[in-house]
Amino acid sequence: GAGVSQSPSNKVTEKGKDVELRCDPISGHTALYWYRQSLGQGLEFLIYFQGNSAPDKSGLPSDRFSAERTGGSVSTLTIQRTQQEDSAVYLCASSYRGTSSYNEQFFGPGTRLTVL
Amino acid sequence: AQSVAQPEDQVNVAEGNPLTVKCTYSVSGNPYLFWYVQYPNRGLQFLLKYITGDNLVKGSYGFEAEFNKSQTSFHLKKPSALVSDSALYFCAVRGYSGNTPLVFGKGTRLSVIA
Numbered sequence: 001g002a003g004v005s006q007s008p009s010n011k012v013t014e015k016g017k018d019v020e021l022r023c024d025p026i027s028g029h030t031a032l033y034w035y036r037q038s039l040g041q042g043l044e045f046l047i048y049f050q051g052n053s054a055p056d057k058s059g060l061p062s063d064r065f066s067a068e069r070t071g072g073s074v075s076t077l078t079i080q081r082t083q084q085e086d087s088a089v090y091l092c093a094s095s096y097r098g099t100s101s102y103n104e105q106f107f108g109p110g111t112r113l114t115v116l
Numbered sequence: 117a118q119s120v121a122q123p124e125d126q127v128n129v130a131e132g133n134p135l136t137v138k139c140t141y142s143v144s145g146n147p148y149l150f151w152y153v154q155y156p157n158r159g160l161q162f163l164l165k166y167i168t169g170d171n172l173v174k175g176s177y178g179f180e181a182e183f184n185k186s187q188t189s190f191h192l193k194k195p196s197a198l199v200s201d202s203a204l205y206f207c208a209v210r211g212y213s214g215n216t217p218l219v220f221g222k223g224t225r226l227s228v229i230a
Contacts, residue, residue, distance in 0.1 A: 035220075043206065045217045091159060104162045105218060107161070
Protein backbone atom coordinates (compact mmCIF):
# COMPACT_ATOMS: atom_id res chain seq x y z
CA GLY A 1 0.00 0.00 0.00
CA ALA A 2 0.94 3.63 -0.37
CA GLY A 3 2.88 5.40 2.30
CA VAL A 4 2.35 8.87 3.69
CA SER A 5 2.30 11.45 0.93
CA GLN A 6 2.80 15.19 1.16
CA SER A 7 2.33 18.02 -1.27
CA PRO A 8 3.86 20.13 -2.54
CA SER A 9 7.36 18.71 -2.23
CA ASN A 10 8.81 22.21 -2.47
CA LYS A 11 7.22 25.58 -1.84
CA VAL A 12 8.84 28.96 -2.29
CA THR A 13 6.86 31.93 -1.07
CA GLU A 14 7.31 35.57 -0.24
CA LYS A 15 7.32 36.89 3.28
CA GLY A 16 3.82 37.75 4.40
CA LYS A 17 2.02 35.27 2.15
CA ASP A 18 -0.08 32.38 3.43
CA VAL A 19 0.81 28.78 2.58
CA GLU A 20 -1.01 25.46 2.84
CA LEU A 21 0.77 22.14 3.15
CA ARG A 22 -1.08 18.89 2.62
CA CYS A 23 -0.63 15.44 4.12
CA ASP A 24 -2.28 12.18 3.08
CA PRO A 25 -1.71 9.59 5.82
CA ILE A 26 -1.63 5.84 5.39
CA SER A 27 -5.15 4.50 5.04
CA GLY A 28 -6.49 3.27 8.36
CA HIS A 29 -4.01 5.18 10.49
CA THR A 30 -5.87 7.03 13.20
CA ALA A 31 -3.06 9.27 14.42
CA LEU A 32 -1.45 12.05 12.38
CA TYR A 33 1.46 14.25 13.39
CA TRP A 34 3.14 17.35 11.98
CA TYR A 35 6.80 18.04 12.70
CA ARG A 36 9.21 20.73 11.54
CA GLN A 37 12.84 20.10 10.72
CA SER A 38 14.99 23.19 10.54
CA LEU A 39 18.59 23.27 9.33
CA GLY A 40 20.84 21.92 12.04
CA GLN A 41 17.93 21.14 14.32
CA GLY A 42 16.13 17.98 15.19
CA LEU A 43 12.48 17.40 14.59
CA GLU A 44 10.20 19.80 16.37
CA PHE A 45 6.68 18.58 17.17
CA LEU A 46 3.93 20.89 15.96
CA ILE A 47 0.51 19.25 16.27
CA TYR A 48 -1.06 15.83 16.75
CA PHE A 49 -4.47 14.46 15.72
CA GLN A 50 -5.93 11.27 17.17
CA GLY A 51 -9.23 10.08 15.78
CA ASN A 52 -12.06 12.44 16.65
CA SER A 53 -10.34 13.83 19.74
CA ALA A 54 -9.35 17.46 20.02
CA PRO A 55 -5.89 17.90 18.52
CA ASP A 56 -2.82 18.47 20.66
CA LYS A 57 -1.64 21.89 19.49
CA SER A 58 0.99 22.36 22.16
CA GLY A 59 3.87 22.46 19.68
CA LEU A 60 2.58 25.18 17.39
CA PRO A 61 5.09 28.05 17.57
CA SER A 62 2.62 30.89 17.07
CA ASP A 63 -0.98 31.66 16.24
CA ARG A 64 0.03 32.02 12.60
CA PHE A 65 0.14 28.23 12.47
CA SER A 66 -2.99 26.11 12.30
CA ALA A 67 -3.94 22.67 11.07
CA GLU A 68 -7.04 20.71 10.40
CA ARG A 69 -7.83 17.14 9.56
CA THR A 70 -10.92 16.49 7.51
CA GLY A 71 -12.85 13.25 7.80
CA GLY A 72 -10.14 11.71 9.92
CA SER A 73 -7.84 11.44 6.93
CA VAL A 74 -6.19 14.27 4.97
CA SER A 75 -4.61 17.07 6.96
CA THR A 76 -3.69 20.60 5.98
CA LEU A 77 -1.14 22.72 7.82
CA THR A 78 -1.62 26.44 7.21
CA ILE A 79 0.93 29.11 7.93
CA GLN A 80 -0.36 32.66 7.72
CA ARG A 81 1.77 35.73 7.07
CA THR A 82 4.89 33.62 6.60
CA GLN A 83 8.19 34.79 8.04
CA GLN A 84 11.72 33.85 7.00
CA GLU A 85 12.17 31.83 10.19
CA ASP A 86 9.34 29.57 9.01
CA SER A 87 11.68 28.18 6.33
CA ALA A 88 12.10 24.49 7.11
CA VAL A 89 11.09 21.02 6.03
CA TYR A 90 7.63 20.16 7.29
CA LEU A 91 7.16 16.46 7.91
CA CYS A 92 3.93 14.60 8.38
CA ALA A 93 3.66 11.19 10.02
CA SER A 94 0.88 8.76 10.77
CA SER A 95 0.52 5.75 12.99
CA TYR A 96 -2.05 3.11 13.74
CA ARG A 97 -3.85 3.33 17.04
CA GLY A 98 -1.99 6.38 18.26
CA THR A 99 -2.92 5.78 21.88
CA SER A 100 -0.57 2.81 21.84
CA SER A 101 2.79 4.30 22.61
CA TYR A 102 4.74 1.53 20.95
CA ASN A 103 3.41 1.93 17.44
CA GLU A 104 6.01 3.49 15.22
CA GLN A 105 5.23 6.52 13.12
CA PHE A 106 5.52 6.43 9.34
CA PHE A 107 6.81 9.62 7.79
CA GLY A 108 6.12 11.32 4.51
CA PRO A 109 8.89 12.79 2.33
CA GLY A 110 8.24 16.29 3.63
CA THR A 111 7.56 19.70 2.16
CA ARG A 112 10.52 22.05 1.92
CA LEU A 113 9.27 25.56 2.57
CA THR A 114 11.42 28.54 1.65
CA VAL A 115 10.26 32.01 2.64
CA LEU A 116 12.05 34.76 0.76
CA ALA B 117 9.59 16.37 30.48
CA GLN B 118 11.03 13.93 28.01
CA SER B 119 14.30 14.59 26.24
CA VAL B 120 16.82 12.87 24.03
CA ALA B 121 20.49 13.66 23.59
CA GLN B 122 22.66 12.62 20.70
CA PRO B 123 26.08 13.83 21.80
CA GLU B 124 27.76 13.51 18.42
CA ASP B 125 26.78 15.69 15.47
CA GLN B 126 28.98 13.61 13.16
CA VAL B 127 30.37 10.09 13.22
CA ASN B 128 32.91 8.88 10.68
CA VAL B 129 33.71 5.21 10.25
CA ALA B 130 35.56 3.14 7.67
CA GLU B 131 33.58 0.68 5.62
CA GLY B 132 33.62 -2.75 7.21
CA ASN B 133 34.28 -1.43 10.69
CA PRO B 134 31.68 -1.54 13.46
CA LEU B 135 29.70 1.61 14.06
CA THR B 136 27.99 3.10 17.10
CA VAL B 137 25.69 6.10 17.19
CA LYS B 138 25.02 7.24 20.74
CA CYS B 139 21.74 8.23 22.35
CA THR B 140 20.74 8.98 25.91
CA TYR B 141 17.25 9.80 27.10
CA SER B 142 15.29 11.21 29.99
CA VAL B 143 11.68 10.22 30.62
CA SER B 144 9.37 9.60 33.53
CA GLY B 145 8.53 5.96 33.86
CA ASN B 146 9.31 3.31 31.28
CA PRO B 147 10.57 4.63 27.96
CA TYR B 148 9.59 3.62 24.47
CA LEU B 149 12.65 4.21 22.30
CA PHE B 150 13.00 4.46 18.54
CA TRP B 151 15.66 4.93 15.90
CA TYR B 152 14.92 6.51 12.53
CA VAL B 153 17.18 7.11 9.54
CA GLN B 154 16.92 9.90 7.00
CA TYR B 155 18.57 9.59 3.63
CA PRO B 156 19.16 12.74 1.52
CA ASN B 157 15.91 14.29 0.28
CA ARG B 158 13.89 11.50 1.84
CA GLY B 159 11.54 11.23 4.78
CA LEU B 160 12.41 9.43 7.96
CA GLN B 161 12.45 5.65 7.87
CA PHE B 162 11.84 3.54 10.95
CA LEU B 163 14.78 1.32 11.92
CA LEU B 164 13.90 -0.29 15.23
CA LYS B 165 12.22 0.20 18.58
CA TYR B 166 12.51 -0.90 22.18
CA ILE B 167 9.30 -1.48 24.09
CA THR B 168 10.05 -4.16 26.63
CA GLY B 169 11.85 -7.46 26.88
CA ASP B 170 15.36 -8.16 25.61
CA ASN B 171 17.70 -5.23 25.91
CA LEU B 172 19.21 -5.93 22.50
CA VAL B 173 16.83 -5.00 19.72
CA LYS B 174 17.41 -5.96 16.11
CA GLY B 175 16.08 -3.85 13.27
CA SER B 176 16.28 -3.15 9.58
CA TYR B 177 19.42 -3.21 7.41
CA GLY B 178 21.45 -5.12 10.00
CA PHE B 179 21.18 -2.45 12.68
CA GLU B 180 20.67 -3.20 16.34
CA ALA B 181 20.41 -1.15 19.50
CA GLU B 182 21.08 -1.88 23.12
CA PHE B 183 18.82 -0.54 25.84
CA ASN B 184 20.66 0.22 29.07
CA LYS B 185 18.32 1.34 31.82
CA SER B 186 21.00 2.21 34.37
CA GLN B 187 22.80 4.44 31.90
CA THR B 188 19.57 5.66 30.25
CA SER B 189 21.09 4.92 26.89
CA PHE B 190 19.93 3.38 23.63
CA HIS B 191 22.97 3.29 21.35
CA LEU B 192 22.57 2.22 17.74
CA LYS B 193 25.09 -0.30 16.45
CA LYS B 194 26.06 -2.25 13.37
CA PRO B 195 28.84 -4.84 13.24
CA SER B 196 30.08 -3.90 9.76
CA ALA B 197 29.33 -0.51 8.20
CA LEU B 198 28.46 0.00 4.55
CA VAL B 199 28.94 3.15 2.49
CA SER B 200 25.19 3.06 1.88
CA ASP B 201 24.61 3.48 5.63
CA SER B 202 25.74 7.10 5.32
CA ALA B 203 22.75 9.15 6.42
CA LEU B 204 21.26 11.18 9.27
CA TYR B 205 20.16 9.12 12.26
CA PHE B 206 17.59 10.21 14.83
CA CYS B 207 16.89 8.74 18.23
CA ALA B 208 13.42 9.34 19.69
CA VAL B 209 11.61 8.63 22.94
CA ARG B 210 8.03 8.44 23.97
CA GLY B 211 6.67 8.14 27.47
CA TYR B 212 4.08 5.66 28.57
CA SER B 213 1.17 7.96 27.90
CA GLY B 214 -0.24 7.21 24.49
CA ASN B 215 -1.07 10.81 23.72
CA THR B 216 2.46 12.12 23.63
CA PRO B 217 4.27 12.63 20.34
CA LEU B 218 7.81 11.45 19.79
CA VAL B 219 10.60 13.59 21.16
CA PHE B 220 13.58 13.48 18.84
CA GLY B 221 17.26 14.11 19.30
CA LYS B 222 18.99 16.56 16.99
CA GLY B 223 20.38 13.79 14.84
CA THR B 224 23.80 12.35 14.11
CA ARG B 225 25.24 12.37 10.64
CA LEU B 226 26.99 9.11 9.86
CA SER B 227 29.61 9.03 7.13
CA VAL B 228 30.98 5.66 6.08
CA ILE B 229 34.17 6.00 4.11
CA ALA B 230 35.19 3.42 1.54
